[in-house]
Amino acid sequence: MNKAAAKIQxxxxxxxxxxxxxxxxxxxxxxxxALAALWFSGRARKHEKQFWNPAKPYRVCGVICAAIGAILWxxxxxFIIGNLVIDAWF
Numbered sequence: 001m002n003k004a005a006a007k008i009q010x011x012x013x014x015x016x017x018x019x020x021x022x023x024x025x026x027x028x029x030x031x032x033x034a035l036a037a038l039w040f041s042g043r044a045r046k047h048e049k050q051f052w053n054p055a056k057p058y059r060v061c062g063v064i065c066a067a068i069g070a071i072l073w074x075x076x077x078x079f080i081i082g083n084l085v086i087d088a089w090f
Contacts (some may be wrong), residue, residue: 002029006051010047010051011044011051013044013059014053014059016037017037017038018059019037020033020062021063021066023037024037025069027057030069031069034070034073037062037063038063
């Protein structure tokens with residue numbers, strides 16, 4: 001992959017991270033989008049070591065939203081499953 005294509009791909013991953021991070025705040029289905037945003041952020045960040053990323057603010061905002069969504073919806077999911085297991089056990 002040449003330099004121009006790598007830069008374009010890095011910017012696409014950053015924007016995709018932002019969009020998926022915002023979708024990660026949606027109740028119930030947000031956990032999957034939040035995890036996808038974190039994955040896209042890792043892909044973009046790997047290329048940021050070589051190239052300047054003009055879409056870095058979008059990536060950072062997407063990671064923040066994705067982290068909040070993943071912690072919130074993951075915690076709620078664990079709480080619900082834990083209550084179902086406890087109710088089934090007793």
